[in-house]
Amino acid sequence: MAGLVADDAVLELERVGLAIGGARILKEVSLAVPAGELLGVIGPNGAGKTTLFNVVSGVVRPTEGRVVLDGRDVTREPVHRRAAAGLGRTFQTSSLFPALTVLENVRLAAQADLGAAASVFRTPRPTDAATERARDALADVGLADAGDRLAGGLAHGEKRKVEIAMLIAMEPRVILLDEPMAGVGSADVPALAEVIRGLHRGGRTVLMVEHHLDVVLGLADRIAVMHHGELLAVDTPEAVMANPTVQSAYLGEGM
Numbered sequence: 001m002a003g004l005v006a007d008d009a010v011l012e013l014e015r016v017g018l019a020i021g022g023a024r025i026l027k028e029v030s031l032a033v034p035a036g037e038l039l040g041v042i043g044p045n046g047a048g049k050t051t052l053f054n055v056v057s058g059v060v061r062p063t064e065g066r067v068v069l070d071g072r073d074v075t076r077e078p079v080h081r082r083a084a085a086g087l088g089r090t091f092q093t094s095s096l097f098p099a100l101t102v103l104e105n106v107r108l109a110a111q112a113d114l115g116a117a118a119s120v121f122r123t124p125r126p127t128d129a130a131t132e133r134a135r136d137a138l139a140d141v142g143l144a145d146a147g148d149r150l151a152g153g154l155a156h157g158e159k160r161k162v163e164i165a166m167l168i169a170m171e172p173r174v175i176l177l178d179e180p181m182a183g184v185g186s187a188d189v190p191a192l193a194e195v196i197r198g199l200h201r202g203g204r205t206v207l208m209v210e211h212h213l214d215v216v217l218g219l220a221d222r223i224a225v226m227h228h229g230e231l232l233a234v235d236t237p238e239a240v241m242a243n244p245t246v247q248s249a250y251l252g253e254g255m
C-alpha cells in the first residue's frame with residue numbers, strides 16, 4: 001500500500017474516517033497520489049467511492065484523519081478554498097449552463113480561476129485571457145469547433161467533454177472525475193476515454209471513480225479498491241485484478 005508520506009505526493013489522505021450516526025462510512029483510508037498519476041477508484045455499489053471524493057473536495061468533512069493537498073492540510077477548508085488551492089471536480093450529473101454556448105460555459109470556468117467571479121446579477125466581462133484559455137481547453141478535448149453551439153443541445157458524451165474542458169480551463173493541480181462515463185452511450189465511451197488519456201498525458205493528476213472496469217483498467221496507472229468504506233488495495237491494474245482479497249470482495253456483489 002502507498003506510504004503515508006511521499007515526497008512527490010500532490011494529494012494525501014491520512015487515516016481518513018467518516019462516521020455518520022452509528023455508521024462508519026469511511027475507515028482509516030490512507031493514500032498518497034503522486035503528481036501526474038491517474039488513479040482509478042473502483043469498488044462495489046455503496047463502497048464509499050463518492051463519499052471519498054466528497055471528503056477530498058470538501059463537500060463532507062471527515063470525522064478522523066487529514067486531507068493534504070500539495071503539502072498543505074486542507075481538512076477543515078471549505079469547497080471553494082480547496083478549489084482555489086487547485087482541486088477540480090466533475091460530478092455524476094451535468095453542471096453546464098444549457099442556455100449558454102459551449103465557449104461561454106468554459107470561459108466562465110476560466111474567469112472564475114482568473115479571479116473574476118460571476119454574480120447572480122452580472123456576468124463578468126470576458127477577458128482575452130479567459131477566452132484564450134477556454135479555446136485551448138476546448139481544443140484539448142477535441143471540441144475546438146463546437147464553441148458556438150448551445151451547451152443544452154449537446155449529446156451526453158459531448159457534455160462530459162465540455163465539463164472536462166471547464167476543469168482544464170481552471171488549471172487545477174488535482175482533478176477528480178466522478179463516473180465520467182455514466183450515461184454515455186457505449187459508442188461514445190472510447191472517445192471520452194481518449195480525452196481522459198489526454199488529460200493524463202498532459203501531466204495532470206487525475207482521480208477517477210468509474211464503474212466501466214475495462215475503461216478504468218485501461219487508463220489508470222494504479223487502482224484503489226474500496227469495499228465497505230475501507231481501502232482494500234492500491235496497486236497496478238494487473239496486480240489489483242489478481243489480488244484474491246479484491247476478487248472475493250467483488251464476489252456476489254457485481255462490479
Ligand SMILES: Nc1ncnc2c1ncn2[C@@H]1O[C@H](COP(=O)(O)OP(=O)(O)OP(=O)(O)O)[C@@H](O)[C@H]1O
Binds near residue numbers: 020051
Ligand atoms: N450522508 C450520509 N448519511 C448516511 N449514509 C450515507 C451518507 N452518505 C453516504 N452514505 C452511505 O455510505 C455508503 C457509501 O456511499 P457512496 O455513495 O460513497 O458509495 P459509492 O461507492 O460511491 O457507491 P456507488 O458506486 O453506488 O455510487 C453507502 O452505504 C451510503 O448509503
